[in-house]
Amino acid sequence: MRKSKLVVDSKEGVLNESGDIIIPMKEGVIDEGHIHAELAxxxxxxxxxxxxxxxxxxxxxxxxxxxxxxxxxxxxxxxLEHGVGTNVEL
Known part of the structure; x- marks a missing residue:
């Protein structure tokens, strides 16, 4: 993880929800600055x-x-373009 260029869909979401990122941060492996960019x-x-x-x-x-x-x-x-699917009335 430390060697990677970390890209996320949502920085806020990752920092609040993603154990994959939160745990290495708590362990000091990476910090918030390691997030290179959001995908957008x-x-x-x-x-x-x-x-x-x-x-x-x-x-x-x-x-x-x-x-x-x-x-x-x-x-x-x-x-619609390929004329497939079923129209369901809701």
């Missing part, structure tokens, strides 16, 4: 992701509702 910062070009083949990138996701909603929307649009 890399996608937007604000920060760089992996820069060479030797670099280790660790991505930690705690899951965000917006990610789920966007994925569902894209799946729905693809289903």
């Amino acid at each position: 910062e890399i996608v937007a070009g604000v920060k760089k992701g992996r820069e060479n083949n030797r670099e280790i990138t660790l991505f930690k996701s705690v899951g965000l509702a917006i990610e789920d909603a966007i994925t569902a929307k894209l799946a729905y649009e693809k289903a």
